Amino acid sequence: MHYFRNRKKIILYLLLPFFLTAQKSVKDNLTDLSYDDLHNLYFTNVNNPKVQILYTDAYMKKAVKENNNIRRAKANYQIALLYYKSDTNKAIQYLDSVIKYSKGSNDKYFPAAAYCEKADFLKTQFNFKDAMLNYNLAEKAALLTNIDYYYVVRDYIAVTKSEDLGEYIEALNIYKECYVYYQDKDTRSSNYAGEYVNVIFGLADCYKSLKKTDSTSYYNKLGYRESKATNNEEYKNLFILNEGANQVLKRNYVAALDSINKALPKMIEYNNTGNVLAAYFYLGKTYEGLGKKAIAAENFIRVDSIYKVTKEISTEFMDGYPYLISYYKNLGDKEKQLKYITTYMSIDSTLHKNYRELNKLVYHEYDTPHLISEKENLINSLNKNKVKTYWGMGFLFLTVIVLGSFALHQYRTKKQYRSRFEKIIKETNRNDNYQVNKENETGTDPDKIGDIGIGEELINQILEKLNRFENDKEYLRPNITVQILSSTFETNTKYVSKIVNIYKEKSFIQYINDLRVDHAIGQLQENNKLRKYTVQALALEFGFNNAESFSTAFYKKTGIKPTYFIKELDSSTNQQNDYKPTI
Structure with a gap:
C-alpha cells in the first residue's frame, strides 16, 4: 500500500541527540558555542527557519575557521534540510557539498546520509535512475562505517523498489535480508524499534501487493504486537489499516470495515493525509463488495477530494475512478460522468505505467464511436459551457488516439523484444555455456x-x-x-x-x-x-x-x-x- 509507509525523515532523527539539552541563551558571539550546542539549538528551532539559519551559519563559520571538513559537511547538511520543501535543486547542491567534505571521514552517518537524502530529493523529481545510484553509493559508504545504518539504507532501497517502481519481488528479498539482520538485535530498544517495524511493514505490504494474503496477515499481526510493545501508536494503527486492506482482498468485508474504521480516526489525528486517502479508498472497495453502491461512491469521492488538494495519488488508488464513471453513467448524471472521465484521464503523467489499464477503460467503456455520440448527447443535454465542453471532448477524443498509438507502440515493442529473445536462444549452444x-x-x-x-x-x-x-x-x-x-x-x-x-x-x-x-x-x-x-x-x-x-x-x-x-x-x-x- 504505497501511502502506508511512514515517510518521516529517518536521518534527521538519527542525528538528534537522545536527550536534547535545555536551550541556552544566545551569546553575542555564537561561534563561542560548541558544535553540539549549535547542533541542538538548530534542531530545537525546527519551526523557526530564520533562527536556524543563524545557528547553522555560526556552525559553518566555526568549521571553516578550524578547517574541520566533517563539521563543514554537517553544516551543509543542515542548510540542505532548510530547502527540503522550497527548492529541491538547491538542497541537492548542498548535499553534494556534504558528500565532498565527508568522503573518507569514517563518520558513522556521512556521506551515507547525504547520498540517501539526495536520493529522496531525486525521487520527488521522478528521477529514479539517479536516486537508485545514490542509494547504492550510500550502501557502499555505510558498509564501511556503520552496519546498522547500512540496513537502514537497504530499507530505503526496498521502499523505492516496492512503492515507486513496483518491483515487489526484489523489494521483498531486501526486506527479508533486513529482517534476518534484526533478529539478533534488541528490537524493542530505541536504537532498533523504529527500523524493525519499518521492515515488518515492508514485508506485509509487499506480500499484500503480491496478493499473498496469509503472509500479509502474519506480518501485520507481528508488526501490531511490536508497535504495541514499543508504544508506537501510529504504526500500530497503520498495521490495523493495512490488515483492513488485506481483508478486502480476502473478501472479508465486515472484518475489513472494522479494521479501517478503527484506523481512520487515528490517521486523521496524525494528519497522515496519504493514509487518510488510503483508508477512504478501501472503505469504498469494502462497500462496493457489500453492494452498497452509494456509500462506496461517497468514499471514492473523498479520495478524489484529497487528490485535488495534494495532487498526489498512486496507481493503487486509481480504481475508484472507473467505479464513479460507471456509477454516474447508470444514474444518468452526464455532468459528473464527464467530470470523472476527465479527472481519470488527466492524472499526472508520472503514472504512465497505468496507461495500459487506462487505455483498456477508454476502448472498452468509451470507444471512439461511443465518444462521438457521448459528445453530442452531453452538448445537447447540459446546454451550457458549449465551447468548453466541445474542446474538452475533443481533447478526450485526441487522448484516445494518443493512447491507442501508445498501445500499438507497446505491442510492437513487445513483439520486437520477443523476436530478440528468440534470436538469442537460437544463437546459444543449448548443451554448453554460451560462447561466441x-x-x-x-x-x-x-x-x-x-x-x-x-x-x-x-x-x-x-x-x-x-x-x-x-x-x-x-x-x-x-x-x-x-x-x-x-x-x-x-x-x-x-x-x-x-x-x-x-x-x-x-x-x-x-x-x-x-x-x-x-x-x-x-x-x-x-x-x-x-x-x-x-x-x-x-x-x-x-x-x-x-x-x-x-x-x-x-x-x-x-x-x-x-x-x-x-x-x-x-x-x-x-x-x-x-x-x-x-x-
Whole structure:
C-alpha cells in the first residue's frame, strides 16, 4: 500500500541527540558555542527557519575557521534540510557539498546520509535512475562505517523498489535480508524499534501487493504486537489499516470495515493525509463488495477530494475512478460522468505505467464511436459551457488516439523484444555455456598487421593470452581494466587496446562487457536458481559493479533488458513443464 509507509525523515532523527539539552541563551558571539550546542539549538528551532539559519551559519563559520571538513559537511547538511520543501535543486547542491567534505571521514552517518537524502530529493523529481545510484553509493559508504545504518539504507532501497517502481519481488528479498539482520538485535530498544517495524511493514505490504494474503496477515499481526510493545501508536494503527486492506482482498468485508474504521480516526489525528486517502479508498472497495453502491461512491469521492488538494495519488488508488464513471453513467448524471472521465484521464503523467489499464477503460467503456455520440448527447443535454465542453471532448477524443498509438507502440515493442529473445536462444549452444566462438579465434590477419603497427609474433602472443583469458573466464573479475590486463600479459596497454580494437572489432570496455553478458546468457539458461537473484546480485555474479551497469551492457549487447530475458526464460520453462506428450 504505497501511502502506508511512514515517510518521516529517518536521518534527521538519527542525528538528534537522545536527550536534547535545555536551550541556552544566545551569546553575542555564537561561534563561542560548541558544535553540539549549535547542533541542538538548530534542531530545537525546527519551526523557526530564520533562527536556524543563524545557528547553522555560526556552525559553518566555526568549521571553516578550524578547517574541520566533517563539521563543514554537517553544516551543509543542515542548510540542505532548510530547502527540503522550497527548492529541491538547491538542497541537492548542498548535499553534494556534504558528500565532498565527508568522503573518507569514517563518520558513522556521512556521506551515507547525504547520498540517501539526495536520493529522496531525486525521487520527488521522478528521477529514479539517479536516486537508485545514490542509494547504492550510500550502501557502499555505510558498509564501511556503520552496519546498522547500512540496513537502514537497504530499507530505503526496498521502499523505492516496492512503492515507486513496483518491483515487489526484489523489494521483498531486501526486506527479508533486513529482517534476518534484526533478529539478533534488541528490537524493542530505541536504537532498533523504529527500523524493525519499518521492515515488518515492508514485508506485509509487499506480500499484500503480491496478493499473498496469509503472509500479509502474519506480518501485520507481528508488526501490531511490536508497535504495541514499543508504544508506537501510529504504526500500530497503520498495521490495523493495512490488515483492513488485506481483508478486502480476502473478501472479508465486515472484518475489513472494522479494521479501517478503527484506523481512520487515528490517521486523521496524525494528519497522515496519504493514509487518510488510503483508508477512504478501501472503505469504498469494502462497500462496493457489500453492494452498497452509494456509500462506496461517497468514499471514492473523498479520495478524489484529497487528490485535488495534494495532487498526489498512486496507481493503487486509481480504481475508484472507473467505479464513479460507471456509477454516474447508470444514474444518468452526464455532468459528473464527464467530470470523472476527465479527472481519470488527466492524472499526472508520472503514472504512465497505468496507461495500459487506462487505455483498456477508454476502448472498452468509451470507444471512439461511443465518444462521438457521448459528445453530442452531453452538448445537447447540459446546454451550457458549449465551447468548453466541445474542446474538452475533443481533447478526450485526441487522448484516445494518443493512447491507442501508445498501445500499438507497446505491442510492437513487445513483439520486437520477443523476436530478440528468440534470436538469442537460437544463437546459444543449448548443451554448453554460451560462447561466441568467433571471438576466441587466434592467428593474425595479414591485412591487419600493417594497420596495427605491431609485430606478427607479438600479436599472436597477445591473441593467445586473450584466448586463455576468455576460456578461464577471467573477465568475471570485477573492476578489470586494460591496465590490469596489460600488466598480467606483461605488455603495454597500447598493444592490448589496439589488438582488441582491430581483432575483436570493439573497444576494450565493450569487449569485457560482451564477454560477461554472453556468460550471463548461458548461465541464466543453465541455472534456473540464478533467475531468482536480484539484478544487483546478478550484476556482482557476472563481474559488474552494480545493477545499472549490468542492465545497460546487457541491453546494448542484446537489445533487451536482463529482467525481460529472465521472465521469458521462466515463461518458456513453465510452458515446457506444462506440456505433456500423448502416448
